[in-house]
Amino acid sequence: MLGIEQVGNVVGLPNINRDGSLGISQWLVANGLPIDSFIDIGLIPNHLAGQILREADAAVFTNRCEGGTNLVAMESMACGIPTILSANTGHLDLIHSNNCYPLLSQRRVKPTAHFSGIEGWGESDVEEVVEALEQIYTNREEAKNRGLAAANFMLDWTWEKQVNRFLNVITL
Numbered sequence: 001m002l003g004i005e006q007v008g009n010v011v012g013l014p015n016i017n018r019d020g021s022l023g024i025s026q027w028l029v030a031n032g033l034p035i036d037s038f039i040d041i042g043l044i045p046n047h048l049a050g051q052i053l054r055e056a057d058a059a060v061f062t063n064r065c066e067g068g069t070n071l072v073a074m075e076s077m078a079c080g081i082p083t084i085l086s087a088n089t090g091h092l093d094l095i096h097s098n099n100c101y102p103l104l105s106q107r108r109v110k111p112t113a114h115f116s117g118i119e120g121w122g123e124s125d126v127e128e129v130v131e132a133l134e135q136i137y138t139n140r141e142e143a144k145n146r147g148l149a150a151a152n153f154m155l156d157w158t159w160e161k162q163v164n165r166f167l168n169v170i171t172l
Contacts, residue, residue, distance in 0.1 A: 006110060009126060049075060058136045058143070059083045062124040064109050066090030074157060077150035082143040084132045088122035099149040101132040 014027035059076035084101040085091040106122025136143040
């Protein structure tokens with residue numbers, strides 16, 4: 001989470017609680033969110049992810065960078081959830097015609113002492129995120145269609161298919 005505060009959208013970092021968990025709720029409230037405007041589910045076992053994902057109306061991934069393709073974004077897309085993705089690094093693999101809501105405005109990220117190699121990273125625009133959320137809220141049919149397109153797109157991204165693609169590349 002280092003560097004999250006550099007753009008000015010938030011102040012500070014979450015504290016680490018005595019049990020080792022992150023104090024996300026306290027941090028969000030300290031940054032101005034009403035306590036009843038979010039739910040911190042904490043760490044969950046992977047087998048519960050589907051139950052939690054199916055309760056979502058939208059998934060938002062404003063990640064500055066992904067070292068690979070974002071697995072949680074892939075899971076939300078596979079579930080047919082309207083998904084908002086920053087158009088940078090590993091998310092670019094997932095953004096195709098009308099299968100998500102791409103955040104195209106990506107400002108440069110400033111290098112820091114901890115992250116100096118930032119080529120391809122991007123900082124999403126808050127207004128563009130809000131606009132995408134409003135599109136999902138106001139045009140439910142379009143959101144449903146994009147979610148279905150995402151689920152269909154992800155059918156071609158099974159572990160088996162991806163491993164075979166990888167093996168074909170490295171055995172050439």
